[in-house]
Amino acid sequence: MTGDIITYDYFGSLYINMTNRCDSHCVFCIRDQEDSALGGLWLQEEPTREAVLEEILGQDLGGYEEIVFCGYGEPTCRADDMFWICDQLKASGRDDLPPIRLNTNGHGSLINHRDITPELAGRLDAVSVSLNGSNKEEYLRLTRPGAGEAAWEGMLDFIRTATQHVPRVVVTIVDYDKTPEEIEACRRLAEEQAMKRGIGFLLLTVGLVCLLAGCQGKDLTAQAEKELGLDLSGGTVVTQSDTHSGNGDGLSVLVLRWEEETLEQQLAADARWQPLPGDLLCQTLFWGVSDETSRIGPFFQDNEGGIEIPPVTQGYWLVLDRHSQAKEGEDPEELLHRYSYNCTAALYDTAQRTLYVCRLDT
Ligand code: SF4
Secondary structure (H helix, E strand, O other), rough: OOOOOEEEEEEEEEEEEEOOOOOOOOOHHHOOOOOHHHHOOOOOOOOHHHHHHHHHHHOOHHHHHHHHHHEEEHHHHHHHHHHHHHHHHHHHHOOOOOEEEEEEOOOHHHHOOOHHHHHHHHOOOEEEOOOOOOOHHHHHHHHHOOOOOHHHHHHHHHHHHHHHHHEEEEEEEEOOOOOOHHHHHHHHHHHHHHHOOOOOOEEOOOEEEEOOOOOOOHHHHHHHHHHHHOOOOOOOEEEEEEOOOOOEEEEEEEEEEEOOOOOHHHOOOOOEEOOOOHHHHHHHHHEEEEEOOEOOOOOOOOOOOOOOOOOOOOOOEEEOOOOOOOOOOOOOHHHHEEEEEEEEEEEOOOOOOOOEEEEEEE
């Protein structure tokens, strides 16, 4: 069944769907999937900007992390309407208005035949640009833009100029069929664009965070003992790695194994540890979750220092949210909705007597 869905709740943010149009034809685009996967996002008719504004303002905005101009197609195909809506929202005086973000393929200036990045200023609080390729050939193969090669340079230029006008620019890739080397190349390319402007920003993939290489050698077992409040002395280190760099960002992974079930007794006696199977937060962090349109997680599996955690059905898990925005008593899933992560997640596999401790800081 199809219907015109203009706004929808996605992972705690309010997503805005104003158009099906796009200047590209990405090989992974969900617009090309069967009707059943469209879920009503395919618009029979583009809503007027007034209708979009009315629908947004009709909601309790305080419950959302962000308002996101996203899809179904490319939102900058309606850049002028989007800017008008942003202006109206900012002028509405609503004290529950969350930050506004644009998810874009970065072709907005090409599509509108002018540099639209200055017009983002004061309207968009953040912009996420899809990079999707570490070089022109790969980018064109995956995204198949109507403008051809001009789209590659246009997208890179959009990233560079957007950083002058928007407080936060995030570059994303869809982890469609990329090797770790290709993901690393994307990360480097994003950094180069940032460095050309002297501005830092994050490179995030869908469900995969690319991390800077960093110093090694911390005593991860001692750190885990202190942080988790456990006696880990009986465990043998199976593997450990740490990419935390001088700025504190990075991922550390520690895997310990026991010959006897000594750790299980400690975990069973500690109310912070929950028995498996874990809830959505646990599933997302350790193994990732998908719906018909997207995927988020796993968080601790990347091309550098990460680990693929095998399915675990029996055991315990614990997540410590160390983020400065974390509040006592809030829903633990809030950590999934932040721009950055500071968390420690631990998982104990009873059958294998194996403990995984992952510490992520971005
Ligand atoms: S840019 Fe987005 S909407 Fe356009 S074809 Fe690619 S995935 Fe689809």
